[in-house]
Amino acid sequence: AQSVSQHNHHVILSEAASLELGCNYSYGGTVNLFWYVQYPGQHLQLLLKYFSGDPLVKGIKGFEAEFIKSKFSFNLRKPSVQWSDTAEYFCAVNADTGRRALTFGSGTRLQVQP
Amino acid sequence: GAGVSQSPSNKVTEKGKDVELRCDPISGHTALYWYRQRLGQGLEFLIYFQGNSAPDKSGLPSDRFSAERTGESVSTLTIQRTQQEDSAVYLCASSLPGSNSPLHFGNGTRLTVT
Numbered sequence: 001a002q003s004v005s006q007h008n009h010h011v012i013l014s015e016a017a018s019l020e021l022g023c024n025y026s027y028g029g030t031v032n033l034f035w036y037v038q039y040p041g042q043h044l045q046l047l048l049k050y051f052s053g054d055p056l057v058k059g060i061k062g063f064e065a066e067f068i069k070s071k072f073s074f075n076l077r078k079p080s081v082q083w084s085d086t087a088e089y090f091c092a093v094n095a096d097t098g099r100r101a102l103t104f105g106s107g108t109r110l111q112v113q114p
Numbered sequence: 115g116a117g118v119s120q121s122p123s124n125k126v127t128e129k130g131k132d133v134e135l136r137c138d139p140i141s142g143h144t145a146l147y148w149y150r151q152r153l154g155q156g157l158e159f160l161i162y163f164q165g166n167s168a169p170d171k172s173g174l175p176s177d178r179f180s181a182e183r184t185g186e187s188v189s190t191l192t193i194q195r196t197q198q199e200d201s202a203v204y205l206c207a208s209s210l211p212g213s214n215s216p217l218h219f220g221n222g223t224r225l226t227v228t
Contacts, residue, residue, distance in 0.1 A: 004156075032214060043117070044205070044219040051214055090156065100213055101147055101170060106156035 002027040002095045006105035013081050014113050021076040021108050023065075023091030033074040034092040034102065035065055044090065050074065061085070083114045116140065118220035120206050126226045127196055135191040135223045139208030146189050147217065148173075148181060149205040157205065163189060164211075196227045 003026045013019060025031060035047040048059025055067040065076045074091060088109050092102040119138040127133050139146050148160040159173040163183045174180070178196075183189040193200055203224050207217040 006156075034216070036217075036219075043221045044207075044217075046216040049214075049216065092157075094213060099170060099172075100145070100164070101159045101162045101173070102217065103159065104149075104157035106154075 002031075002093055002099075002103050004091050004093050004103055004105035006089075006091055006108050008108045009106070010109045010111070012111045012113065015083055016080045017112075019076070019078040019081045019085070019110070021089055021091075021110070023074045023076065023105060024072050025074070025091075025093045025095075025103075026072065027093065027095040028072075029095055032094040033065070033067060034094075035059065035063070035074075035076050036090045036092060036104075037087050038090070039087045047076070047089070081110075081112050083112045086110060086112045118206055118208050118218050120204075120220035120223050122223055123221060124224045124226075126228060129198060129227055130195055132192065132194045133196055133225065135193075135204050135206075135225070137189045137191070137206030137208075137220060139187065139189070139206070140218055141187075142210070143208035143218070144186060144211050145209045145215070146183060147207045147209075148189070148191050149207065150202045151205060151222070152202045160191070160204075193225075196225075198227050201225055201227045 005024045033050040036044045037047045038044045050057045058064045090107045091105040146163040149157040162170040178194045181191045203222040205222045207219045209215040
């Protein structure tokens with residue numbers, strides 16, 4: 001069965017610091033990869049997604065993620081975080097197993113200090 | 115436009131009671147998902163609907179859990195004889211047809227079983 005690992009459970013950064021959140025998945029076939037974000041008091045929303053093509057994908061609010069197939073990774077990055085990026089970030093995968101539902105990681109809570 | 119709506123937003127119930135959680139998806143979204151998020155954990159898939167049928171119920175944790183969907187719209191998740199371990203946030207998401215369509219989440223129902 002597919003699984004997703006997010007090793008950073010809680011990250012604290014100062015504003016303007018660079019961010020990289022790790023995401024690894026456990027499936028060797030074709031995958032669709034997603035990052036979702038949940039801001040305080042809001043619902044989960046899509047940050048970015050990868051289906052095929054350029055392995056470096058750009059999302060909203062200056063976020064990007066790189067799909068490295070050989071490492072089964074899809075790490076999220078942002079060069080300079082802002083206080084408003086404080087949120088919980090979830091990596092998710094959908095593999096070509098015929099199962100439609102996304103498998104989510106356990107999430108990373110990001111706290112950006114002003 | 116209107117997003118995914120879930121009700122109630124909070125539910126406190128006594129152990130052994132039955133509860134019903136409701137989800138109103140975005141109009142036109144034929145796919146509907148239920149997930150559960152326990153405190154400090156990731157999203158746990160429960161069930162997926164395509165139209166009114168549920169081709170994937172593999173995430174339902176026990177026969178105390180059931181869900182239905184009518185009119186390719188509203189879905190109800192029912193938990194019978196609730197247990198304390200059922201305490202969690204129950205999230206509903208909907209999407210357009212197609213495995214690459216992003217999920218749109220509701221704000222969830224926070225269930226507390228005392």
